[in-house]
Amino acid sequence: MLRHMMRRLVLFQGQHQQPTFRALRGTKMKTPRHSPGLALSIWTLSSKPRDFSQPNSSWSPEMRKVYDHYNALCATDPENESEKSPWMKLPSYNRSIKYATGGIHLSKLIQAEARLFTRNVKEQGATFEYVVFINKEEKSCVCVFQSGRLLEGAPGHVHGGAIATMIDTVTGTLAGFLSGPIMTANLNIDYRSPMPLGSVVLIHCVLDRIERRKTYITCKVTSADESKLYTEATALFVSISVGHLFGSRS
Numbered sequence: 001m002l003r004h005m006m007r008r009l010v011l012f013q014g015q016h017q018q019p020t021f022r023a024l025r026g027t028k029m030k031t032p033r034h035s036p037g038l039a040l041s042i043w044t045l046s047s048k049p050r051d052f053s054q055p056n057s058s059w060s061p062e063m064r065k066v067y068d069h070y071n072a073l074c075a076t077d078p079e080n081e082s083e084k085s086p087w088m089k090l091p092s093y094n095r096s097i098k099y100a101t102g103g104i105h106l107s108k109l110i111q112a113e114a115r116l117f118t119r120n121v122k123e124q125g126a127t128f129e130y131v132v133f134i135n136k137e138e139k140s141c142v143c144v145f146q147s148g149r150l151l152e153g154a155p156g157h158v159h160g161g162a163i164a165t166m167i168d169t170v171t172g173t174l175a176g177f178l179s180g181p182i183m184t185a186n187l188n189i190d191y192r193s194p195m196p197l198g199s200v201v202l203i204h205c206v207l208d209r210i211e212r213r214k215t216y217i218t219c220k221v222t223s224a225d226e227s228k229l230y231t232e233a234t235a236l237f238v239s240i241s242v243g244h245l246f247g248s249r250s
């Protein structure tokens with residue numbers, strides 16, 4: 001049964017697909033007709049996903065301004081509706097496996113209490129606030145990232161591991177979008193200047209090249225106005241079969 005569900009699951013691709021809510025709809029349909037109140041409560045208690053890429057009250061005016069800028073780029077021009085914008089905003093969940101096709105059952109079988117590292121703190125604004133925008137034509141992406149108070153490394157500045165986490169996450173998101181299921185094989189980071197805690201930065205990533213199973217991404221982290229360079233990185237991702245995550249080699 002596990003193998004059957006694994007075949008159906010498209011791990012990581014949940015990042016660039018809207019989640020399917022078949023399971024939730026199924027719950028609602030099975031509810032007895034004579035009990036509309038019950039239907040409502042089951043819906044309310046169901047794990048309706050929170051999209052962490054939506055603005056929240058912890059965002060600074062600068063974070064909101066940059067978000068609004070990129071979000072506007074995603075909209076189709078009403079004067080020229082046939083031309084779709086190359087930009088798209090990715091949704092972000094704290095357990096993507098659950099919302100990928102077929103993943104609702106698998107998520108209960110595999111480490112049910114696991115949560116995405118960057119999305120596991122309930123307090124908004126305390127750790128990683130970020131949104132990823134992908135440019136499909138340029139094979140690039142920009143992440144707007146606001147660091148929270150719990151990410152301190154050097155006093156008043158963001159921890160290098162937290163910066164590495166965000167670089168791995170964003171380069172990995174782009175690599176996964178372009179190449180399907182992948183894992184990080186190599187990450188090289190140059191920290192050029194300290195990043196003030198609480199600041200809003202941009203993480204720019206672009207595809208360098210794809211060679212067989214290897215996807216190479218380059219990355220620069222800058223201030224929101226792009227005048228200051230904080231970090232540079234290169235990353236290599238290797239395509240895997242889903243079985244790789246369960247110990248079988250492709």
Ligand SMILES: CCCCCCCCCC(=O)SCCNC(=O)CCNC(=O)[C@H](O)C(C)(C)COP(=O)(O)OP(=O)(O)OC[C@H]1O[C@@H](n2cnc3c(N)ncnc32)[C@H](O)[C@@H]1OP(=O)(O)O
Pocket residue numbers: 012015096116168169170172173176182183184185186212213214236238239240
């Ligand atoms: C839902 C939100 C998600 C947001 C994105 C999250 C992104 C974050 C992703 C991660 O952090 S994953 C966790 C950290 N990474 C790992 O734990 C990976 C551990 N390593 C492995 O599982 C394997 O070593 C790996 C899958 C990377 C490669 O093993 P394989 O056996 O599949 O590949 P193989 O060794 O045959 O190598 C394939 C190619 O990659 C090359 N390669 C592999 N590892 C390399 C390396 N470290 N450096 C350079 N090249 C490497 C290798 O030389 C070869 O090149 P060629 O095709 O030219 O022959």
